[in-house]
Amino acid sequence: MESALEDIEFLALSANRVEVLDALADEPHTRRALEERTGASQPTLGRILHDFEDRNWVEQSGHEYAATPTGRLVAEGFSDLHEIVETEQRLRDVANWLPTETMTFDLRRLRNANITVPSQTRPNAPVQRVLDLLRDGSDVKIVSHAFNEQSMSVVQRRVADGEQSFEGVFSASAIDAIADDSALCERLRELVDLSGAELRIVDDDVPVAVTVADDVVHLFLRDGDGLLQAAVDTDDDAVLSWARDVHDQYWSDARPLDPADLAE
Structure with missing residues (x-):
């Protein structure tokens, strides 16, 4: 099993992964809808969805994909982390x-x-x-x-x-x-x-x-x-x-x- 840091790195190294997980945490999407929302190509989406299914972050029902409860947890936590780091970067020079x-x-x-x-x-x-x-x-x-x-x-x-x-x-x-x-x-x-x-x-x-x-x-x-x-x-x-x-x-x-x- 990968460590938590490895999963964080896996997600953070790809803006497409972050966008896809956020989208699926909001509501179910077809691959075509994901392409329109994220701009990622179909081959890229295929790899991302496969990797997410391996981690049990998403599940497929018919033609739609949706985040699992743990996938939504990861999406929410990563969004919080992203917001925290953005804030820190904005305040870094004046924080003291x-x-x-x-x-x-x-x-x-x-x-x-x-x-x-x-x-x-x-x-x-x-x-x-x-x-x-x-x-x-x-x-x-x-x-x-x-x-x-x-x-x-x-x-x-x-x-x-x-x-x-x-x-x-x-x-x-x-x-x-x-x-x-x-x-x-x-x-x-x-x-x-x-x-x-x-x-x-x-x-x-x-x-x-x-x-x-x-x-x-x-x-x-x-x-x-x-x-x-x-x-x-x-x-x-x-x-x-x-x-x-x-x-x-x-x-x-x-x-x-x-x-x-x-x-x-």
């Missing part, structure tokens, strides 16, 4: 900066996420990505250890124009940094005074930088030295639910930002 200690969703939910990294021509690309989302978002929620000048300016302008509602939770250190700069402090004071904006503060460290703009979640990813390395955004439902839960938790534990804290 993901706030995985706070993430309660399956990482596979990020398989189709947009990943933005700095480049020589666009060193500020991760920040520009969140600015694009803020310019389009009508309902914005943020939990973060920082509030950069550009984001604050966009939010302040859109809330003032009645185009956006804003709920932000920031670490006390983030607000202190703004308060130490007179120009930024004035911009923040204007934002706090707007009826469509509410800001709250937490005294503890905030290990994430999460923005929810309508139905899109944006994450800033920083290295151990606090340097911005990438941004990830997605509209996946599970990630969106997680991000909203994170905001709700911090929101309930935070205290409102007192305008007196920003007094000149």
Whole structure:
């Protein structure tokens, strides 16, 4: 009997084998229907089906072939593995900066996420990505250890124009940094005074930088030295639910930002 690794290798070395097993796991097919679905030639299909029958992964009934219960098990498991590896490949270069200690969703939910990294021509690309989302978002929620000048300016302008509602939770250190700069402090004071904006503060460290703009979640990813390395955004439902839960938790534990804290 072949080892499990040998069977995995047998399946993985042929895209046609994977496609045929997936097709037969979905529903019975004739060889002609398999040819149309997969593009494999009839001789190739003959070899594949023979090999699958030897492993008891498929069975023939009349002119149709269908996956056996164990064949469906293999197809499902291989599909899961394929999805996992695709996700790992997408996240490989940024995985070390993901706030995985706070993430309660399956990482596979990020398989189709947009990943933005700095480049020589666009060193500020991760920040520009969140600015694009803020310019389009009508309902914005943020939990973060920082509030950069550009984001604050966009939010302040859109809330003032009645185009956006804003709920932000920031670490006390983030607000202190703004308060130490007179120009930024004035911009923040204007934002706090707007009826469509509410800001709250937490005294503890905030290990994430999460923005929810309508139905899109944006994450800033920083290295151990606090340097911005990438941004990830997605509209996946599970990630969106997680991000909203994170905001709700911090929101309930935070205290409102007192305008007196920003007094000149």
